[in-house]
Amino acid sequence: xxxxxxxxxxxxxxxxxxxxxxxxxxxxxxxxxxxxxxxxxxxxxxxxxxxxxxxxxxxxxxxxxxxxxxxxxxxxxxxxxxxxxxxxxxxxxxxxxxxxxxxxxxxxxxxxxxxxxxxxxxxxxxxxxxxxxxxxxxxxxxxxxxxxxxxxxxxxxxxxxxxxxxxxxxxxxxxxxxxxxxxxxxxxxxxxxxxxxxxxxxxxxxxxxxxxxxxxxxxxxxxxxxxxxxxxxxxxxxxxxxxxxxxxxxxxxxxxxxxxxxxxxxxxxxxxxxxxxxxxxxxxxxxxxxxxxxxxxxxxxxxxx
Amino acid sequence: xxxxxxxxxxxxxxxxxxxxxxxxxxxxxxxxxxxxxxxxxxxxxxxxxxxxxxxxxxxxxxxxxxxxxxxxxxxxxxxxxxxxxxxxxxxxxxxxxxxxxxxxxxxxxxxxxxxxxxxxxxxxxxxxxxxxxxxxxxxxxxxxxxxxxxxxxxxxxxxxxxxxxxxxxxxxxxxxxxxxxxxxxxxxxxxxxxxxxxxxxxxxxxxxxxxxxxxxxxxxxxxxxxxxxxxxxx
Numbered sequence: 001x002x003x004x005x006x007x008x009x010x011x012x013x014x015x016x017x018x019x020x021x022x023x024x025x026x027x028x029x030x031x032x033x034x035x036x037x038x039x040x041x042x043x044x045x046x047x048x049x050x051x052x053x054x055x056x057x058x059x060x061x062x063x064x065x066x067x068x069x070x071x072x073x074x075x076x077x078x079x080x081x082x083x084x085x086x087x088x089x090x091x092x093x094x095x096x097x098x099x100x101x102x103x104x105x106x107x108x109x110x111x112x113x114x115x116x117x118x119x120x121x122x123x124x125x126x127x128x129x130x131x132x133x134x135x136x137x138x139x140x141x142x143x144x145x146x147x148x149x150x151x152x153x154x155x156x157x158x159x160x161x162x163x164x165x166x167x168x169x170x171x172x173x174x175x176x177x178x179x180x181x182x183x184x185x186x187x188x189x190x191x192x193x194x195x196x197x198x199x200x201x202x203x204x205x206x207x208x209x210x211x212x213x214x215x216x217x218x219x220x221x222x223x224x225x226x227x228x229x230x231x232x233x234x235x236x237x238x239x240x241x242x243x244x245x246x247x248x249x250x251x252x253x254x255x256x257x258x259x260x261x262x263x264x265x266x267x268x269x270x271x272x273x274x275x276x277x278x279x280x281x282x283x284x285x286x287x288x289x290x291x292x293x294x295x296x297x298x299x300x301x302x303x304x305x
Numbered sequence: 306x307x308x309x310x311x312x313x314x315x316x317x318x319x320x321x322x323x324x325x326x327x328x329x330x331x332x333x334x335x336x337x338x339x340x341x342x343x344x345x346x347x348x349x350x351x352x353x354x355x356x357x358x359x360x361x362x363x364x365x366x367x368x369x370x371x372x373x374x375x376x377x378x379x380x381x382x383x384x385x386x387x388x389x390x391x392x393x394x395x396x397x398x399x400x401x402x403x404x405x406x407x408x409x410x411x412x413x414x415x416x417x418x419x420x421x422x423x424x425x426x427x428x429x430x431x432x433x434x435x436x437x438x439x440x441x442x443x444x445x446x447x448x449x450x451x452x453x454x455x456x457x458x459x460x461x462x463x464x465x466x467x468x469x470x471x472x473x474x475x476x477x478x479x480x481x482x483x484x485x486x487x488x489x490x491x492x493x494x495x496x497x498x499x500x501x502x503x504x505x506x507x508x509x510x511x512x513x514x515x516x517x518x519x520x521x522x523x524x525x526x527x528x529x530x531x532x533x534x535x536x537x538x539x
Contacts, residue, residue: 022407024398213394216356218384219411220377305358305379 023210023224025203025231034199034232035239038285041192042243045185045281047250052181053274059174066163066170068098070134070144072151074158076127083155084130090150096136096143103131192285193292196236200228200296215304225297232293233286240282306332306494307353307463312362314348321360322348324518330496332462335489337505338498340515346498349515350467353496354388355379367462384412387456387493389466393448395440401427401451402436408459426454446473453481457488464488466497475503482508 072087074080084102091100108131109116109123116122136143144162151158204211214224270278307330314323323345330336340346351357352364355371364371366382374382387408395404402423409419427436430450440448449469456464466485470478482504489495496513499505505512509525 022396022399022403022410024396027398209394210396212356213396214407214411215380216354216383216388217408217411218380218382218386220380223411302376305355 021227021231022214022219023203023207023227025207025227034196034235035242037195038192038236038239038289039242039246041188042240042282042285043246043250044188045285046243046247046278048181048184048188049277049281050251052178052185053270053277055174055177055181057269059171059178062170062174063167066167068136068139069163070136070147071161071163072132072134072147072155072158073161074130074132074155076129077157080130080155083158084132087132087151087154087158090154091132091134091147094143094146094150096138096140097147098135098137100132100134103133107131189284189288193288196232196289196292197296200232200293201300203228203231204297204300211301212304215301221298221301224301225294228293228297229290232289236286236289240285244282306330306334306367308363308365309352310363310365312352312359312364314345314352314357315360322518323352323359323515323520326362326520328513328520328522330463330494332494333489333492335486335495335508335510336497337508337510337512338496338515339500339505339512344515345518346515347467349513349520350388350465350496350498353463353465354386355383384408384459385462387459387461387464389449389452389456389464389469391468391471393440393452395448395451395455397440400437400439401432401443401447404440404451405454405458407455412459422458423454426458427451430454446477449473449481453484457493461493463494463496466495468498468500470499470501470504478504479507 072084074084074087081102088100088102091097103111105123108128109118112123134147139162144160148160151160211224309326309328312323312326313321315321326349338346338349348357352359355366358372367385369378369382371379371382396407399407405427406419406423409422414422424433424436427433430453432447432450432454435443435447440451443451453466453469456466464485469485470481473481478501485495485497486508497504512523512525514521514523
């Protein structure tokens, strides 16, 4: 029994040497939390990157819907309909105006249906303004001013709603959220690097005797650092595996939730570039992990003669 | 080959443990390092295997001023030095084979060559059947032999041994000294730190005698009936 256990131990040790460790980095000495931490960091990075990408898409969709649109509101009074038609005729002649049309009773009914229901007969009794919907090819300050001047000359009492206030607020909000996601992304990377550095330092302190021996035998800093790089690489790979699985489960959950939503929010579709960004996260963690390990080992070894 | 010029060593802001050490070891020479406990033998050995920088003076090794060498050059120089530590310093998680193979792996020798070379050497020191065993499963004498195999496997130009016979009985101790003499005949410079009067009496090599951090050199072949300085101090 003892002999077989000893044989197993010897065999496993030989296997570990084959893996390239002269320093017993395979032994469990309290730095196993690294795998868990990297898994957590991978998961958080995936979430923050996906959040940032999703917010970007939502902002793009909202902005593209509002950016090139304009609504002109002519208060209810006699001749408002005629003023609106004149305005549409003149607007259509402008080069950067893609389309312009007076909203019909039916369009107004659709817009007000959440408050008034589907019975449009009540609209006839209400003093509703006449609305002109304008679609632009490209919004410019000069074009906005030209349209404003045209409206002033044809229907001076009309109000031009260029959705700018909406757009600015929306963009401020989404850009703020994206910046937050970006900062969180950076913080996670920083913390990961910091913790990996700490784990390497702690392993080096635990194996000070072995390090001194290798150093005495003429092991170069590169030779020693490669062992730690290999160790951190394997721990990072394990952590990445767990983190990616957790991330996938969450994304599948999101996808199921999104399919059941009412469509109020824009649908999140990932493009090729988005997938490249997500795929680069494990690579980024691997690079940061190995570089941190290398730098830490070199810094500590530099304290040796 | 090795030249110490007015070398001093102190730890931190403490007093000098080695003062004004000056000596030369020629290529292929054999020396003993003697002196009472606390005389600075281990400190001198540490300087010799480049495990520490001296506080003052100059150390030349194999024609190079060690204070001017870059880290990689120092590592290269260390690869030419074999050390047998008093406490063996075998890596407990590595087999006898892997412990002995360590200097070759560090030097980047291909695995096939390592296998042949290590097996041959472990056979020669009588450990051919213990190659896969961990140090903890071996006796003190066997561990000592692995430590010696590890020190000589890369064919070092300088071999340093700190009390190499300390854990061995007299007979094996003398056998081991025979091994060192053989290596010396093949051109390896050897310095052995020892307390053993039996060895010192039998082998008339030059002695570096340390006392309270100061070094004196005694050559028994030049003055066979003279009293060694450490006896005079005692």
